[in-house]
Amino acid sequence: MKVELESTIICPNCGHQKNELMPTDACQFFYECENCKSILKPKEGDCCVYCSYGSMSCPSIQENAGCDDNSCCT
Numbered sequence: 001m002k003v004e005l006e007s008t009i010i011c012p013n014c015g016h017q018k019n020e021l022m023p024t025d026a027c028q029f030f031y032e033c034e035n036c037k038s039i040l041k042p043k044e045g046d047c048c049v050y051c052s053y054g055s056m057s058c059p060s061i062q063e064n065a066g067c068d069d070n071s072c073c074t
């Protein structure tokens with residue numbers, strides 16, 4: 001199964017879009033919008049900013065189809 005590493009993050013504050021490469025070894029919890037400089041954090045229940053604001057879920061989610069035990073985030 002191919003894991004997609006590219007995700008387009010859409011800032012919920014200003015709508016700015018940016019293509020990012022997701023790290024495969026960890027979840028990214030904070031993301032600074034380069035346009036409005038606001039710090040994005042995952043929504044409740046999401047393990048990383050890509051799951052909340054990206055066009056793709058993070059690699060851990062894609063591989064495990066979920067990380068309910070937060071194993072991908074430690």
Ligand SMILES: [Zn+2]
Binds near residue numbers: 011013016035037
């Ligand atoms: Zn922004």
